[in-house]
Amino acid sequence: MMRFRYTEAARSPATAVALTRAVIAAIVVVSFIAVVAATPVSSAPMGIANELLSKSLSVPLARGVSFERRNALTAAGWVGLSIIRIDLTCPYVAVGPALANGTLTSPAEATQIAEAAGLVAAINGDFFDAGVTGAPLSLLVADGQMVRSPRDDRDFASMAIMSDMGILGSWTWSGRLLGPGGLTIPISAVNEVSVPANGAVLYTNHWSWQRRPPSNGVTCLAIRGGIVESRITGWPRPTLASTPEPSPEPADLVYLAVRGSAATSAASLSAGDTVEISGQLRPDGGGIIAAFSGKPVLLHNGAAPSDLWRHTGIQSIFAAPRSAAGLTQDGRTLLLVVADGRQSAARGLTLGELAALMRSLGAWNALNLDGGGSSSAVVRDPFSGTTVLANRPSGASQRPVPYVVGVQAVLPSADCQASDELDIAFLSISADVPAGQVHLGDRPSIAAAVQGGPAHLVEQDLQVEAGAKVLLSTRLYDSAMRAIDPGALGTVEVRWNVIPPKSLRGRDLASLEYEVWAVSPDTLTATLFPQSPGRFEIEVAAVWAEPHPSGELATERSNTVSFAVRAIEPAPRPAPGSSPEPGSELTFSPTLIEGFDNADTPGWASWLSSSSSPGVEHALSFSSPPAAELDLALLGLPSPAPSGPAAMLSYDFNRSEATRAVYLKPSEPLSLPEGTGIIGMWVWGDGCGHWLRATVADETGSRSPIDFPRIHWTGWRYVQASLPAELVGPAWLTQVYLVEFKPEMQGAGTVYIDSIAAIGVSTPDIAEDGSSPPESSSEMPSPPPPLASLSASPRAATAARTDRPQAPRPLEPGENLASLVRSAPGRHVISVDGSRPSLPWPWLVQEFNAFKAGDDVELVVVLSRATAVDATSLTPGGTFKDSLQARLLLDLLDTLADGSTSIILVQDPRPGSLPAQGSGAKAEPGELYMPDTGPQ
Numbered sequence: 053m054m055r056f057r058y059t060e061a062a063r064s065p066a067t068a069v070a071l072t073r074a075v076i077a078a079i080v081v082v083s084f085i086a087v088v089a090a091t092p093v094s095s096a097p098m099g100i101a102n103e104l105l106s107k108s109l110s111v112p113l114a115r116g117v118s119f120e121r122r123n124a125l126t127a128a129g130w131v132g133l134s135i136i137r138i139d140l141t142c143p144y145v146a147v148g149p150a151l152a153n154g155t156l157t158s159p160a161e162a163t164q165i166a167e168a169a170g171l172v173a174a175i176n177g178d179f180f181d182a183g184v185t186g187a188p189l190s191l192l193v194a195d196g197q198m199v200r201s202p203r204d205d206r207d208f209a210s211m212a213i214m215s216d217m218g219i220l221g222s223w224t225w226s227g228r229l230l231g232p233g234g235l236t237i238p239i240s241a242v243n244e245v246s247v248p249a250n251g252a253v254l255y256t257n258h259w260s261w262q263r264r265p266p267s268n269g270v271t272c273l274a275i276r277g278g279i280v281e282s283r284i285t286g287w288p289r290p291t292l293a294s295t296p297e298p299s300p301e302p303a304d305l306v307y308l309a310v311r312g313s314a315a316t317s318a319a320s321l322s323a324g325d326t327v328e329i330s331g332q333l334r335p336d337g338g339g340i341i342a343a344f345s346g347k348p349v350l351l352h353n354g355a356a357p358s359d360l361w362r363h364t365g366i367q368s369i370f371a372a373p374r375s376a377a378g379l380t381q382d383g384r385t386l387l388l389v390v391a392d393g394r395q396s397a398a399r400g401l402t403l404g405e406l407a408a409l410m411r412s413l414g415a416w417n418a419l420n421l422d423g424g425g426s427s428s429a430v431v432r433d434p435f436s437g438t439t440v441l442a443n444r445p446s447g448a449s450q451r452p453v454p455y456v457v458g459v460q461a462v463l464p465s466a467d468c469q470a471s472d473e474l475d476i477a478f479l480s481i482s483a484d485v486p487a488g489q490v491h492l493g494d495r496p497s498i499a500a501a502v503q504g505g506p507a508h509l510v511e512q513d514l515q516v517e518a519g520a521k522v523l524l525s526t527r528l529y530d531s532a533m534r535a536i537d538p539g540a541l542g543t544v545e546v547r548w549n550v551i552p553p554k555s556l557r558g559r560d561l562a563s564l565e566y567e568v569w570a571v572s573p574d575t576l577t578a579t580l581f582p583q584s585p586g587r588f589e590i591e592v593a594a595v596w597a598e599p600h601p602s603g604e605l606a607t608e609r610s611n612t613v614s615f616a617v618r619a620i621e622p623a624p625r626p627a628p629g630s631s632p633e634p635g636s637e638l639t640f641s642p643t644l645i646e647g648f649d650n651a652d653t654p655g656w657a658s659w660l661s662s663s664s665s666p667g668v669e670h671a672l673s674f675s676s677p678p679a680a681e682l683d684l685a686l687l688g689l690p691s692p693a694p695s696g697p698a699a700m701l702s703y704d705f706n707r708s709e710a711t712r713a714v715y716l717k718p719s720e721p722l723s724l725p726e727g728t729g730i731i732g733m734w735v736w737g738d739g740c741g742h743w744l745r746a747t748v749a750d751e752t753g754s755r756s757p758i759d760f761p762r763i764h765w766t767g768w769r770y771v772q773a774s775l776p777a778e779l780v781g782p783a784w785l786t787q788v789y790l791v792e793f794k795p796e797m798q799g800a801g802t803v804y805i806d807s808i809a810a811i812g813v814s815t816p817d818i819a820e821d822g823s824s825p826p827e828s829s830s831e832m833p834s835p836p837p838p839l840a841s842l843s844a845s846p847r848a849a850t851a852a853r854t855d856r857p858q859a860p861r862p863l864e865p866g867e868n869l870a871s872l873v874r875s876a877p878g879r880h881v882i883s884v885d886g887s888r889p890s891l892p893w894p895w896l897v898q899e900f901n902a903f904k905a906g907d908d909v910e911l912v913v914v915l916s917r918a919t920a921v922d923a924t925s926l927t928p929g930g931t932f933k934d935s936l937q938a939r940l941l942l943d944l945l946d947t948l949a950d951g952s953t954s955i956i957l958v959q960d961p962r963p964g965s966l967p968a969q970g971s972g973a974k975a976e977p978g979e980l981y982m983p984d985t986g987p988q
Contacts, residue, residue, distance in 0.1 A: 102127035104893040105940075107509050109501040110611070111434060112477045113172045114461035114796070115532045116142030119431050119442065121501035123508045127890060128371075129399035130936060132392035132504040134429035134443040135413065136173045136459065141216045141384050144462045144532075148213060148342025149177060149194045149455045155260040156187040156200060156243055159452035162428035166458055167439040170710055170795070172432045174458030175375050175388045178345045179422045181245040185263045188454050189245065190345035191223055198337065199258050201225035201242040202345070207363070211419050212343040217383035220349065220417035227254065227331030229308060229318075237310070237317050239331065250312030254329065257304045261290040271315045273308045280325045281305075344421075344457050348403070350376060351418040356407035363403060366423065371400035373427040373446045377457065378415025387415055388457060390429040394446040396936055397505030425451040430458075433498055434533035435480065435762070437743065437793030442502055461532070463796055475530040476544070479594050479610040482525045482761070483514050483617070486579075490772065491761055492522070495615040505936045510943035513587065513618040522580040522617055524548075527741075527764050528594060528610070532796050535741035535764060538576060544596045546575040553586035554909055555952035582619035586951030589616045616947065642732065643725050645785070646718070646808040648674055649696050661701060664713040664791075669704040669800075672716065677736040677768075677804040694734040694768060698806035703790055705742065706798050713791035716805060721749060721784035724775075728783065730811040732772035736804035737763040741797060744771065746788045751781035763790075763803060772811065873912055873958075880908040886915040891941070900944055910954040913945065 106124035113119050113136075120135040138147055150169035152160035159180070166174040178188040190203035191210040202210065202223045209222050227239035229252070240251045247253045247267040255272075264287040272284040288307055306329070310318045321327070333340075348363055350356060361369050373393035379386060389410065393400020401409065403420065410418035428450050429443040445451065483492040492514045501508050516522055526546050528536045548571055552561060561569035571578045580588060594610040648659075661672035674697040703714040724731075731746060744760040758773040775783065788805060873881045880903045884891060903911050941957075949955045 103131075104890075105509060105897065109496050109498065109508075111496070111498065112529070112531060112533055113431055113434055114459070115144040117145055117172055117459050117461070119173060119498075121442065121498065121508075123397075123501070123504045125509070125893060125937070125940070130395075130397045130505055131401070132395075132398035132444065132502075133409075134175075134390045134392075134502075136175065136388040136429070136431075138386040138388070138459055139384065140213065140218055140386055145172075146341075146460050146462060147386060148457070149192055149199075149344050150174065150458045151194065151199070151258070151455045152453065153260075154258075156192075156258050156454055157185050157260045157263040159186045159454045161450040161452055162430045162456050163439055163441055163450065165453075165456045166430040166432075169458060170460060171430070171439075171456070171458035172461050173388070173442075174430045174456035175377075175390050176422055176426045176428045176453045177455045177457050179347070180454045184266055185245050186452075186454055187243065187245050187259070187263075188345070190347075191225075191343050192345065192455065193337070193340050193343035194455075196341055198225075198242060198331075198333065199256075201244065201331075202333075204240075205347070207347040208345055209347065209349050209419055210343050210345040211377050211379065211417075212340045213386075214339045214341060218379045218386055219383060220352070220379060220419060221335070223337065223343075224334050225331055226334075227329065230328045230330075231321055232325055233320070235317065235320060237308075237314055239308070239329070242331065247309045247311050250314055252308055252310045252314040252318070254331075255307045255309060257306070261288050265309075267309070267311060269311055269315075270309050271311075271318065273310070273318060273321060274305060275308060275327060275329070276305045278326055278328060280321050280323055280327060282323055283321070344377070344455075346377070346419045346421040348420055349418070350403065350407040350410055350420050351378065351415055354381070354411065354416050356404065356411070360403040360407060366403070366420075368403040371402055371405070372423060373398075373425070374401050374403075374406045374423040375421040375427045376406055376410055376418055377421060378410045378413065378418035380414050381416035385414070387413055387418075388429075389413070390427050390443045392427070392444045392446070392504065393423075395444060397503075397507075398444065400446075421457075422453070426453050428453070428456075430456070431498065432794070434478075434529065434794070435494060435498075437797070440498065440502075442498065444502060444504060461796060463532075476528050476536065476594060476596065476608070476610055477531040478529040478533065479546075479592065479613060480527045480529070481592055481613050481615065482527060482764070484523045484525070484761075485516060486521050486523045492516070495613050506940040506943050509940065510947060511615065513616040513947075515618050515620060516582070517622040518582050518585050518619040519622060520582075520619075522582075524578045524580065524590070524592075525764070526576050526592065526594070533794075534796055535739075535762075537739060538574075538766070539739075541574075541576070544575075544594050546592060546594050548575075548578050549591040550580075551589040551591075551904075553588070553950040553952045554907070555586070580617055582617070584951065585619050585621050587616055587618045587947070587949070590614070619951070642809045642811045643728075644807060644809050645722050645724070647696075648699050648806055658719045659699060660717050660719065662715045662717065663703075664711060664715075665707075665709060667707045667709070668712045668714060669702075670714040671702040673700045674698065675700050694736075694804075694806035698734075698736065698804040700802055700804050701790065702800075702802045703742075704800040705792050706800055708795070710795050711791065711793055713789050715787050715789040717787040718785075721786045722808075724748070724783045724785060724810045725812070726782070727812040728775060728810040730772050730774055731758060731785065731808065732770065732811050733760075733788070733808040734768055734770050734806045735760075735763065736768050736806075737765045738801040738803055739764060739766045740790075740799055740801050740803070742790050742792045744788070744803075745791055746773065747786045748775055748779065749784050749786050750779040754778075754780070755786065873914055876910075878908050879910045879912065880906065881912045881914070883914045883916060891937070896941075897944070900948060904948060909952060910956070911945075911948055912956045912958065914958050 104125045104127060106122060108120055108122040110118060110120040116139040118137045120133075120137070122133040122135065124131045138145065140147065150165055150171060152158055152165050162174060162176055178190055178192065180186060180188045188200055190200070190205070190208040192198070192200040193212070202208065202225050204224075209220060211218060211220050225242065227242070229235075229237040229239060231237070237252050239254050240248055242254045243256060243259050244253045244265070246265045247270055270286060272286070272288055274281040274284065274288070287309075308318070308329075348357065348360065350360070371393060374391045376389045377387065378389065387410065391401045391406065391409070392398030406420065407418065425445060425447040427443065428441065428445055430439060431442040432438070433440045441450065481495045483495070484490065485492065497511075500511050514522070528541065528544070530536055550561065550569055552568070556568070561567075568581050568583065569578070570581075580590075582588065591612060591614045593612040596608050597605040598608050600606040659672065661670045663670045676697055677700070699716055701714060701716050705712045731748070735744060741762050741764050743762050746758050746760070747755050748758060749755045756776045756779065758775060760771045760773045785808070788808070790803060873883065875881070882896070882899050884896070945955050945957060
């Protein structure tokens with residue numbers, strides 16, 4: 053019998069990959085420019101050395117698991133961190149390794165491994181034999197079973213999960229084979245990447261023989277259930293299946309590979325002989341549910357080793373992409389951290405900096421994992437339900453790895469879910485233009501945070517034309533990231549704080565001739581109706597009262613979401629009867645392709661329903677939904693308002709499988725008119741929160757999904773989605789469907805669909821966060837014309853982010869700098885010595901916030917002796933360490949241009965040109981200390 057398997061029965065079978073949970077406190081989305089009272093986030097709690105500016109996004113992923121993305125500008129450069137926190141005491145999660153394709157030797161991308169295993173979050177694990185076998189290099193335990201034995205290397209250590217706590221330590225393993233006549237063969241390892249010259253290694257069904265160890269002169273004994281089946285000279289042939297699933301049964305087929313003296317001893321064994329294989333971890337491995345490895349130890353009992361520098365093989369003293377795992381002092385919280393590197397927006401960390409970071413995060417013991425191109429963080433986006441890359445790998449794509457350390461959510465039983473307490477863990481905001489229900493994006497956005505650099509520190513504004521209504525809707529989630537039924541939020545008040553352009557300060561926005569701002573009676577939605585160009589900063593948080601043990605009511609508060617909406621001058625409209633400009637897009641009137649009004653007419657093309665699996669129940673009929681108020685005051689809706697019967701699609705998603713879907717399909721695909729760019733429809737929602745999608749096909753037979761919003765509303769709502777640009781030739785609508793990827797999103801209900809229309813209007817691609825697609829290069833784009841003062845008139849046009857100036861206005865010949873910065877009513881002047889190693893960013897942001905809060909309408913920023921600034925660009929060198937810092941300055945200034953302010957950036961390369969004291973200019977403090985990073 054073989055006795056090298058270890059088991060632990062403390063967890064239920066549902067925790068198959070061995071995964072855990074982090075207590076979610078109040079999650080706050082912090083922006084250093086979000087509101088007047090906001091200040092730069094301090095680096096002290098995070099331990100990022102010499103931090104100047106930073107911003108974090110923290111999101112609960114499941115009960116017991118949270119994700120934080122933190123981006124910072126430091127004196128040494130940009131830093132991007134992905135941090136996963138797991139509460140190991142939580143019964144609703146499990147933590148541990150998940151193998152790529154179920155084996156040790158078939159690496160895959162981290163996103164693929166996590167999605168296949170149903171993980172809510174994961175990072176890459178141990179170093180691995182990238183050149184030959186692809187197998188990890190040291191101890192690996194998954195679901196209580198030792199998959200790979202420890203490596204005989206004092207630099208390696210392992211992190212083990214035992215029930216509700218973790219430990220960091222070093223283990224050894226030894227085994228033996230006992231055969232007839234007192235035969236004993238020592239076994240040095242399990243699933244090792246090579247066989248010692250005179251040793252034996254045991255290979256289990258976790259080893260895929262598509263990749264073979266490099267050892268020569270190997271003989272393999274095939275053993276099944278303690279019986280020798282055959283002897284093989286060399287290595288076994290690959291199995292037919294490319295991704296064999298490992299079996300948990302102890303009688304699986306194993307191979308004992310022997311060389312040298314071990315092979316001589318094994319020569320006495322014949323087919324049919326009975327053998328016994330055993331092994332032992334030391335210290336005792338009993339109770340280990342999961343374990344993974346790395347090197348070196350970063351923290352031991354709160355202290356970093358003094359010789360981290362000696363690990364030159366992993367570039368210990370150079371900033372590079374890093375991955376690490378840490379445990380708090382009580383062993384109850386696991387931290388999984390990835391630091392991006394080798395990029396303009398992320399320099400990476402040295403091993404010493406990584407150790408300091410882990411200590412600042414609360415780790416008492418910490419272990420370095422594989423880094424470089426292997427560093428990957430993956431999360432299941434709680435808003436879309438899809439598995440997304442949560443960091444920026446240093447290579448062009450993810451490097452395949454043999455396993456990830458992942459977190460799997462375990463749904464609580466029904467009796468555990470019942471509670472009278474209001475469980476609110478997270479608030480998000482959805483922004484739409486009601487006239488066409490064009491989705492502008494959600495705030496906060498994981499995608500924007502992962503992009504890093506200025507793109508996260510100064511997120512793009514939501515951009516609309518002046519005169520367009522913007523509907524802002526709140527969504528509240530519980531600690532399992534399930535959308536909360538709005539009907540259960542009777543005691544919740546959503547507080548909206550709006551900072552309008554300075555031209556509207558001090559005025560009641562709701563009492564103007566056109567109601568610029570209005571909040572619904574239940575406070576769950578708000579409408580912004582800007583009549584002229586300008587920038588509105590909005591801050592949103594939910595508050596509610598909960599009983600305190602003392603009997604008093606305590607006020608609870610959700611996370612705060614901060615963002616801005618910028619209204620721009622409407623685009624010129626062609627006069628009636630005029631021809632379109634060359635190169636402009638042609639539009640045609642919306643075409644109704646299905647109104648469901650002829651369901652009883654003979655010959656009408658029928659519609660059918662189906663589901664993703666037999667267990668997902670579905671039904672289709674045609675009737676009118678319950679009476680609901682329909683806002684018909686919104687002009688220009690491209691799809692006719694619903695009337696009469698609609699398609700009533702019923703669903704039951706109370707099933708265990710991760711993906712559940714119900715489909716509404718025409719008997720024949722619906723042909724879309726030539727030039728169709730958008731599909732629009734009216735949807736009667738039940739507030740289920742499930743995702744509405746459709747499928748279109750082109751003449752090549754290629755099928756593409758299009759995405760409508762998740763159904764978080766009740767009653768009628770118009771929605772639309774753009775067709776993919778890659779469609780070839782004529783297109784057809786093949787189905788509309790409701791889908792759910794998140795296992796915890798259960799429930800049954802009914803939605804109605806009506807007035808499906810084809811619209812020949814092409815809209816720009818908008819990311820989930822409301823931003824335009826990222827540029828392909830981190831370098832700054834070619835600059836438009838130089839910066840000009842913005843008019844103080846409320847109707848002045850504020851340039852959109854894509855069109856705004858990218859270069860300062862240089863001094864004109866003979867222009868007097870002193871007169872430009874002379875004190876004047878309504879003018880705020882900031883002077884900076886541009887010859888410093890870096891701009892005084894914290895002080896600059898403080899001054900920018902002072903301008904934002906004050907009554908001045910003109911801001912002049914002077915860079916004196918600025919060696920890096922010219923009339924066409926802000927380039928690296930001198931004043932700016934990199935082009936991203938130049939872009940950051942322009943992005944920050946852009947937030948101050950609110951449609952009624954004038955922003956001027958001036959460069960003067962001459963020395964000694966700073967405004968004299970008493971001139972009215974605000975000069976940076978002479979004693980301001982800018983830290984020196986020292987050698988890296």
